[in-house]
Amino acid sequence: MSFLRMDQQNLEGKRVLIREDLNVAIDEGVINNDTRIRAALPTIEMARAAGAEVIIMSHLGRPVEAKSIEEQDAFSMQPVADRLAKLLGCDVEVNRDYLSMAPASKGAGSVTLLENVRINAGEKANDDVLAKSYAALCDVFVMDAFGTAHRAQASTHGVAKFALIACAGPLLASELDVLERSLNKPERPMLAIVGGAKVSSKLKVLKNLSTKVDQLIVGGGIANTFLAAEGVNVGKSLFEPHLIETARALLDTTSIPMPTDVIVAKEFDPKAVAVTKLVIDIEDDDRILDIGPETARHFAEIIRNMRTIIWNGPVGVFEFEPFSNGTQAVAKAIADSTGFSIAGGGETIAAIDKYAITDKVSYISTGGGAFLEYVQGAVLPAVEILEKRANDG
Ligand code: 3PG
């Protein structure tokens, strides 16, 4: 990829504005999972070590634009600043006035976190005036927020148009490098596991991956549409009749092993009675909520033989205990695999957490939506603008 990189820039004595994705779930002021904050640390440390005055900006959740943070303080970056300060071992002050008053210089190695960019009027619309205000805060702009690179907003895209220097941070660069290597130059055989509720929401991902992989495992509600395409009665299970033809076309061109047994229930409920059945025995009032043990063993066997595995989406309703075994078996097989495994997406990360296999997945992306966009072959606007800036000189 032809963009400038932060580690090639002279940052000594420069004001360096880094866009990170520090969008973590916060429950009553408590951060549940700080993976995204930790993922940003090497970039911040590197900039400090190079003598930069570091200014970080990020969004947090989806606050109302053009409304003050005092009126919606659940969206304040303060808890993130506190966690950052602890992890970095230095002061991290939150600056709320950066659009009206340039932050006072605090010297090389200092770290300032700007308040949530999504309360700024024009952030989502990628407004040029706002983008110029961000650019004016720095000598060097570093885009490092892979998780938000699919959004063309003032803090991810617009600012890169106007900053004196606009470059990619190490986290963004490594996410792109790993994804490119594993999707375009994979070790084979290669497998993608795509789970989730609907074929329609993952259609582009499925189509794009089906041309790249040697095997494709579909799971969750997606698998039900494929089962229906094979003529299986899926009872009351969630499925999409209008995509049966599409599923059939994918089955014709790609190796997609179908479940032979499933776990069904009469209702969608964590306490529902779970029954294991062969797919040919599914009744009209059954709902498929997981793959069965025979299918889980078969999938685990396939996973074992792969050199590259891409995982996005659970194969069952793993949040409900009686329907979690399939996803657990898949997670365990991925953890045991000697191939290169790469995972992304909110539910997938939740499953990885639940089954404690974080250290056994080769690469976990910090992107949810951005990961999926990349996998389906879309151009990420925040990356495209960095390439444009590098090419325009
Ligand atoms: C995410 O969590 O998916 C990213 O931080 C982007 O957030 P958004 O979906 O609210 O744009």
Ligand code: MG
């Ligand atoms: Mg999202």
